[in-house]
Amino acid sequence: DVKVTQSSRYLVKRTGEKVFLECVQDMDHENMFWYRQDPGLGLRLIYFSYDVKMKEKGDIPEGYSVSREKKERFSLILESASTNQTSMYLCASSLQASRKDEQFFGPGTRLTVL
């Protein structure tokens, strides 16, 4: 079974803090994704990565950056957290060149910025 893990289930940070959200997958997937989920807005793609050291902007990259130094790990960074970044953050991975395009999600990190 594919397993995608996220470093924290719940996180509380203060405005202006630098925040790291870590995601690890154990199935040697090439593709990894970061989403945020907000009520009424669904899943919005922040960044994704096709390979180590590769990154692509999603629909809402502003205020975020990412790092992919190893294939299994994809980090989301909030350089200076703001209250409007309070959200549920979801990491996902998928196998490149898979016709099914199925993405496997982690359990999510509920981030609150005070």
Added chain:
Amino acid sequence: DQQVKQNSPSLSVQEGRISILNCDYTNSMFDYFLWYKKYPAEGPTFLISISSIKDKNEDGRFTVFLNKSAKHLSLHIVPSQPGDSAVYFCAASGMSGNTPLVFGKGTRLSVIA
């Protein structure tokens, strides 16, 4: 500009009855569609998918129907159970491999006992 639309934010259904969740898409390049189910405080989990070469795919209580001419798909759950209460996301893909899925905003299904 939403390419995948789930126009019903919520749906309530009596236990044992059929639940029908709808999804519309605008991009004719989409050729693979997926449904995900999400419980609170958990990540979405894959439920069922359908390729554009088919018009129906069935897996137990879950059936997805695809109407390409109308650019519409629907998820049928029958019979509905209280454990089906969750948010359901429709997603679409136009190419294999590198392209991220495009998700709808989700429909919250409540199955009432």
